[in-house]
Amino acid sequence: MSWSPTEPVNPAAPALPPPVLMRQQWHDLVSVHWAVDPDLVRPHLPPGTRPDTHDGATYVGLLPFRMVGAGVSLGPPVPWAGTFLETNVRLYSVDTTGRRGIVFRSLDADRLVVVLGARVIFGLPYRWAKSAHRRLDDGADPVHEYVTRTRWPRRPATSSRLVIRDRGPLDRQDENVVDRELAHFLSARWGLHVAHLGRTWFVPNEHEPWPLHHAELLSLDDGLVEAAGFPHLVARRPDQVLFSPGVHTTFGRPLPVASAT
Numbered sequence: 638m639s640w641s642p643t644e645p646v647n648p649a650a651p652a653l654p655p656p657v658l659m660r661q662q663w664h665d666l667v668s669v670h671w672a673v674d675p676d677l678v679r680p681h682l683p684p685g686t687r688p689d690t691h692d693g694a695t696y697v698g699l700l701p702f703r704m705v706g707a708g709v710s711l712g713p714p715v716p717w718a719g720t721f722l723e724t725n726v727r728l729y730s731v732d733t734t735g736r737r738g739i740v741f742r743s744l745d746a747d748r749l750v751v752v753l754g755a756r757v758i759f760g761l762p763y764r765w766a767k768s769a770h771r772r773l774d775d776g777a778d779p780v781h782e783y784v785t786r787t788r789w790p791r792r793p794a795t796s797s798r799l800v801i802r803d804r805g806p807l808d809r810q811d812e813n814v815v816d817r818e819l820a821h822f823l824s825a826r827w828g829l830h831v832a833h834l835g836r837t838w839f840v841p842n843e844h845e846p847w848p849l850h851h852a853e854l855l856s857l858d859d860g861l862v863e864a865a866g867f868p869h870l871v872a873r874r875p876d877q878v879l880f881s882p883g884v885h886t887t888f889g890r891p892l893p894v895a896s897a898t
Contacts, residue, residue: 642735648821648825650843650844651843653888654890655889658888662704662884663705664702664883666700667700668877668879670875670876671871673694675687681740682728683832683894684836686733686894689730689731689737689822701724701783718751721748721751722783723744723746724768727741729822730830732837737828738827738828740829741829742866745785746764747766752765759831760831765787765788765789767785769782778803780855782799785861791864796858797858798858799858800857805850806849807820824846827842827843840888840891841892842887845885849881850881850882859871
């Protein structure tokens, strides 16, 4: 099968085909991204996908957030295990049918049962981590700190500490300049690609458009991006830093991705 044309960046999610497999809420999400040459990303993508690009570059993202009230199908949120902290390193992909998605290089969560379930059932590279989130300043422009240190299976441990100041919605006038087209390219993602059980899958999701805020990066001491295969990247100034209060997300059943020829 040859490559189909890449779908446009859709600001709204297409209708999610039933059944709903899970529901999640993502709160207080920080989005830090670096532009890279697509050839650096290509070896890290599953078969049947290629790097997705914006103005000739693709992106590596570091995203910590709070998972809240995750539940299976249309059932109630899972107590305790459904609420946890997560930090992921992600790439941006497009498959043979033109569907845009995300490929996770790592996902670090502080609930071991979630890590084990996601690794076995979906083949996602979850790791058990010790994590913390604090609001250091609750003023008009609150400051958020995220700290993560891997426990299992990675040895030796890898850690990350990120501090940002939420400067408010993108429509607020201030000194920050944000590439809105890039923001939509990175945030309007309606699925993920993952290699599991001998083939590549596309797992569709649906959520409202991200409410995006300006964010000022105050501190970053990170080893997760290097561990994901991109050494020295965090020594560079990020190309975009954003914050979001969060969205409600639903996931559908995995769909197979045909191999490219």
